[in-house]
Amino acid sequence: MALSHTAAQDTNRDNDESALNSTVQPANSSSQEDALYSNVKKSHPMSEDDIQYSSIRFSKLSASPRPSAPKAEDDSVVYSVVGQDGWSVTYTPERICASKGSTVDVSCTYSYPWKYSINGTLWFTNWPKYSDPEDLSENPQYRGRVHYLGNKNNDCRFRITGLTESDSATYRFRFLTNSEGGKYTGEPGVTLTVTDLQVSVYPVKLTVGHSVTLTCRTVCTLTGSPAFTWYRNGDVISYKTKYSFILASSDDRDLYSCAVRGYESFPSPAVSVRAEINSDTVREGQWVRLTCRTTCAHLSYSNSFRWYKNGQDLSETSEYLAFRASSERAGSYSCGVWYGSKYLLSPAVTLKVTCFRVDAHSNPVRDKWNISLTCKIFCTQLKNHKTITWYRNGQYLSYSNQEIQVTASSGAASRYSCAVRGYESLLCNEVTLREGCTKIQVKPEIVTEGESVTLTCIITCTHLGNSQAFTWYKNGEHVSSKNQDLQFRAMRGDSGSYSCAVQDGHNHLLSTAVTLSVNYPPTDTSVSVSPSGEIEEGSSVTLTCSSDANPPVHRYTWFKKTGAVTSERGTGESHTITNISSEDSGQYYC
Numbered sequence: 001m002a003l004s005h006t007a008a009q010d011t012n013r014d015n016d017e018s019a020l021n022s023t024v025q026p027a028n029s030s031s032q033e034d035a036l037y038s039n040v041k042k043s044h045p046m047s048e049d050d051i052q053y054s055s056i057r058f059s060k061l062s063a064s065p066r067p068s069a070p071k072a073e074d075d076s077v078v079y080s081v082v083g084q085d086g087w088s089v090t091y092t093p094e095r096i097c098a099s100k101g102s103t104v105d106v107s108c109t110y111s112y113p114w115k116y117s118i119n120g121t122l123w124f125t126n127w128p129k130y131s132d133p134e135d136l137s138e139n140p141q142y143r144g145r146v147h148y149l150g151n152k153n154n155d156c157r158f159r160i161t162g163l164t165e166s167d168s169a170t171y172r173f174r175f176l177t178n179s180e181g182g183k184y185t186g187e188p189g190v191t192l193t194v195t196d197l198q199v200s201v202y203p204v205k206l207t208v209g210h211s212v213t214l215t216c217r218t219v220c221t222l223t224g225s226p227a228f229t230w231y232r233n234g235d236v237i238s239y240k241t242k243y244s245f246i247l248a249s250s251d252d253r254d255l256y257s258c259a260v261r262g263y264e265s266f267p268s269p270a271v272s273v274r275a276e277i278n279s280d281t282v283r284e285g286q287w288v289r290l291t292c293r294t295t296c297a298h299l300s301y302s303n304s305f306r307w308y309k310n311g312q313d314l315s316e317t318s319e320y321l322a323f324r325a326s327s328e329r330a331g332s333y334s335c336g337v338w339y340g341s342k343y344l345l346s347p348a349v350t351l352k353v354t355c356f357r358v359d360a361h362s363n364p365v366r367d368k369w370n371i372s373l374t375c376k377i378f379c380t381q382l383k384n385h386k387t388i389t390w391y392r393n394g395q396y397l398s399y400s401n402q403e404i405q406v407t408a409s410s411g412a413a414s415r416y417s418c419a420v421r422g423y424e425s426l427l428c429n430e431v432t433l434r435e436g437c438t439k440i441q442v443k444p445e446i447v448t449e450g451e452s453v454t455l456t457c458i459i460t461c462t463h464l465g466n467s468q469a470f471t472w473y474k475n476g477e478h479v480s481s482k483n484q485d486l487q488f489r490a491m492r493g494d495s496g497s498y499s500c501a502v503q504d505g506h507n508h509l510l511s512t513a514v515t516l517s518v519n520y521p522p523t524d525t526s527v528s529v530s531p532s533g534e535i536e537e538g539s540s541v542t543l544t545c546s547s548d549a550n551p552p553v554h555r556y557t558w559f560k561k562t563g564a565v566t567s568e569r570g571t572g573e574s575h576t577i578t579n580i581s582s583e584d585s586g587q588y589y590c
Contacts, residue, residue, distance in 0.1 A: 086113040089156065089173050089186020097220035100196045101266030102163050104223075105149070108156035108173050110186065116177035118152040125169040133174060133185075141166065163194045195219045197268035199258055212273055213244045216258035227261040231270075255437070255461060270437065270461045281352040282325040284378050288351065290321040292335035304338035308345075325353050327379045327426050355379035356428035358416050360508040362408075364473050364499040369408040369510050371433060375418035377402075379426065387421040391430075408433045408510060431508055437461035438502055438511040447490045449520035455486040457500035457511065469503040490518045492550065522549040527590055540578045545590035562586040 089110045098104045112118070123146070124133035136142045142160070149157040156173045172189035176182070195218040202213045216228045230238040232254050237243065239261065255270035282288055292305050307316040310331045314321075323329055330353040336343030357376040362369050375388045390397040390404055393415050398404070408414065417430035441456045457470050472479035472486050475496045479486065488494065495518045502509040525547040535541050545556045558575040560567050562585075569575060569588070577584055 086111055087184050089184070091173075091186065091190045093190075093223070094188065095191045095193075096223045097193045097195060097218065098163055099218065099222060099226075099260045099263060099266065100163055100165060100194055102260060102263045103159060103161045104163060104192065105157060105159045106171060106190050106192075108150070108158070108186075108190070109154050110156045110173065110175060110184075111154055112175070112177060112182070112184065116179055116182050118175055119178050120176040121148065121150065121152070121156060122174050123148070123156075123158050123171055124174065125171055133172075136171075160192075165194050165196065168192060168194045193220045195222075197258055197260070197266075199256060199268050199271045201271065201273055211244055211246055213242055214256055214258070214271075214273075215242050216268060222260070229259050229261055229264055231257045231259070231267065267460075281354060283354045284326050284380070286325045288323055288325050288329070290333055290335070290349070290351075292319050292321075292337065292346065294337050306336040306338075306343050308334045308336070325351075327353050327355050327381070327423070329353060330426065353379075353426065354429050355382060355423070355426040356418050356420070358418055358428065358431040360416075360431045360433065360503075362433075362471070362501045362508065362510060363478075364476050364497075364501075364510075364513060369433075369501075371406045371408055371508075373404050373406060373416055373418075373431070375402045375428075377420065382420045382423060385420040385423075389419050389421050389424055391417045391419075406433075433508050433510060437507075438500060438509040440498060440500060440511050440514045442514060442516060447516065447518050449490055449492055449518050451490050453488060453490045453494075453516070455498055455500075455514075455516070457484050457486075457502060459502060459504075459509065461509075471501045471503070473499045473501075492518050492520050494518050495550070517550060519550050522547040522553050524548045525590065527588065535580055537580055537582070539580055540576060541580060543575045543577075543588055543590075545573055545575075556590050558588065558590050560586045560588050 089108065092107045092109075096104055096106065106123075122133070122135040122137075124136055126139075127133040136146045137148070145161045147159045147161070149155070149159055156175070158173075160167060170189045170191045172185055172187065174183070174185040177184075198217050200215045200217045202215065214230070216230075227239060228241055229236060230240070230243045234255075243256070243258075255272055257267045257270040259265075259267040290307075292307070303319075305317055305319050307314040307321050321333070321335075330351055332348045332350050334346050334348040336345045338344075355378050357378065359374045359376055361372045361374075363372075364370075373390075375390070377383055377385070386401065388400055388402055390400055392406075394417075397416075399421060402418075406414075406416070415430050415432050417428040419426055419428055437460055439458050439460065441458055443454050443456070444451065447453050455472075457472070459468065468484075470482055470484050472481050486498070486500075495516055497513045497515050499513040500511045525545065528544045528546065530542045530544065543558070545558070547553055555571065556573050557571050558569040560569045575588070575590075
C-alpha cells in the first residue's frame with residue numbers, strides 16, 4: 001500500500017548510441033561481399049603504365065557505398081585507397097572522434113609512379129561542381145588552424161587545432177604532379193566527428209547512502225583513449241575515466257563537470273546530483289490532494305480509509321484528502337485501509353509548506369559582489385512579524401531585519417535562507433549565490449574604436465530552467481540592457497570592467513568581471529618644453545611628446561622644420577638639445 005501525491009516527477013535517461021563502421025576487406029573475401037570498382041575518367045589517351053583499374057571490397061551492408069563522379073573534365077580521378085599501379089592514398093584511421101577545443105593529427109601516406117614529381121598538395125572537404133576543390137588553408141573557417149605536416153615524397157599528414165563542432169566533415173587529400181593528367185584524390189577520406197562532453201549519472205534514480213557513478217560521455221568514442229579530469233564546483237577531484245562516490249545527502253548542491261586532459265578550458269556543462277525524497281513542497285494557498293492507494297490485491301475492494309497527521313487521527317474516512325496549503329497543514333501524513341479487525345498503515349509522506357523566500361539584488365565592486373538579500377513572507381499569520389532569522393549554508397547567521405547586506409567574493413558559492421524568529425521550522429525557498437556557472441564572452445577579442453562589439457553572458461550549467469533574467473554592469477554601475485547579449489559600437493569611453501548576473505528561479509549566478517580595452521590611434525599629440533620661456537645660447541632644453549592612445553605609444557620620432565626643409569632629429573618620448581646655438585632654431589614636432 002502506498003500514499004501518493006499529485007506532484008509529477010521527471011526522469012532523465014541516457015541513451016547509448018552505437019556506430020556502424022564499414023571495413024575494407026581483402027580481394028579474396030567471401031562470395032557474400034559485393035565488389036565496388038573504381039571509376040577512371042580520361043580526358044586524353046594514357047598508356048597502361050599511367051593508371052590501371054583495380055577494386056575495393058566492402059563488407060556487405062544494407063546500402064552499398066558508391067563512388068562519386070569525377071569532379072573536373074581534365075582530371076583523372078581514382079576513387080580507391082589501394083594502389084593503382086603506384087597511385088594511392090592511405091588514411092590511418094579512416095574515422096576520428098575528437099573533443100571540442102582539442103587538436104587532431106590526421107595520419108596519411110601517398111604514392112605515385114617514379115617518373116612523376118609533385119607540384120602541389122592540398123586537403124579539402126568541399127569540391128564544388130565544375131571547379132577545383134577548395135584548399136582548407138584558404139578557407140576562412142580554418143585559417144590559422146590547419147597545418148600541413150607532410151612533404152612531397154609520401155607523407156601527407158596534417159593537423160587541425162581548436163576544433164569546433166562545425167569541423168565535423170570528411171577530409172580528403174589531393175596531389176598534383178608535373179603531368180597534365182597526373183592528378184589524384186584519395187577516397188574515401190577521413191571522417192572527423194567533433195563532439196562536446198556530457199556528464200551522465202548512474203543510476204537514474206538516486207538514493208541517499210548509495211553509490212553514484214558519473215561518466216564523461218561523447219556522441220562517439222574519442223580516438224586515442226584520452227584521460228579525463230573531474231571537477232566538483234570547479235575544483236579538481238579525480239583523473240579517472242569515471243567518478244564514483246557515495247551520495248551523502250538528498251540536498252547535495254555540488255556541481256560536477258569533466259574535461260579531456262590537456263584541454264581543461266573546454267569542460268562539459270556542470271550537473272547537479274540529487275536524490276529523490278519521499279516528500280512534497282507547496283506554497284501557502286495551493287490546493288493539495290493526497291490519495292490513499294493500496295498495492296495489495298486482497299485490499300483493492302476496501303472502501304474504509306483513515307487519515308493521520310503526525311500520528312494523530314484526523315477522523316477523515318475518504319480515499320482522498322484535499323485542502324488548501326497553510327503553515328498549519330505542514331506535517332507528516334499517512335493513511336490506513338481497514339482489513340479484518342484493524343487499519344493497515346501506509347508509509348508517511350512529508351508535506352512541506354513554503355512560508356518564506358529570499359530575493360537577491362546584486363552589485364559588483366571590483367573583484368567581489370555586494371548583495372542585498374530580502375526575506376519575503378508568504379504565510380498570512382506571520383506578515384506582521386519583523387525579526388528574521390538568517391541562515392547561510394544551513395547554519396545560523398544572525399537575527400536581523402527583513403533585508404541584509406552580504407558580500408560574495410570571487411569563487412564563493414553560498415546558500416541563504418530565512419525564517420520569522422520563532423517559526424524556524426517552516427520552509428523557506430532559499431537563494432544560491434554562485435560563481436562558476438556564468439562567464440562573459442567578448443567578440444571580437446581585440447576591439448578597435450568604431451567596431452561593433454558583442455558581450456555575451458554564457459550560462460555553463462545544465463540544471464537551470466528556461467526563465468533566466470540577465471543584468472549587466474560596467475564598473476559596478478547597472479547597464480540598461482536586460483538581454484543575454486550586450487551590443488554596442490565601441491568608443492574609447494567604453495573601456496572598463498564588465499560583469500553580468502543571471503536570475504534563474506532561486507539561483508543567483510554571478511560572473512567574474514572581464515576588462516574591455518578599446519584600442520584607438522594617437523590623438524591630441526602635443527609637445528612641452530622644459531625649461532619654458534626664453535632659451536639662451538649655450539644652454540640645454542628638453543622637448544617631451546605626449547598623446548592619448550590605446551595601447552599607449554612606445555615609439556616617438558622627432559622632426560625639425562626650417563623653412564621648406566624637414567629633417568629627422570631623433571627618437572624617444574623626450575628629445576634634448578644641448579649647447580644650443582642659432583643653428584638649432586626652427587619648428588620641432590613629434
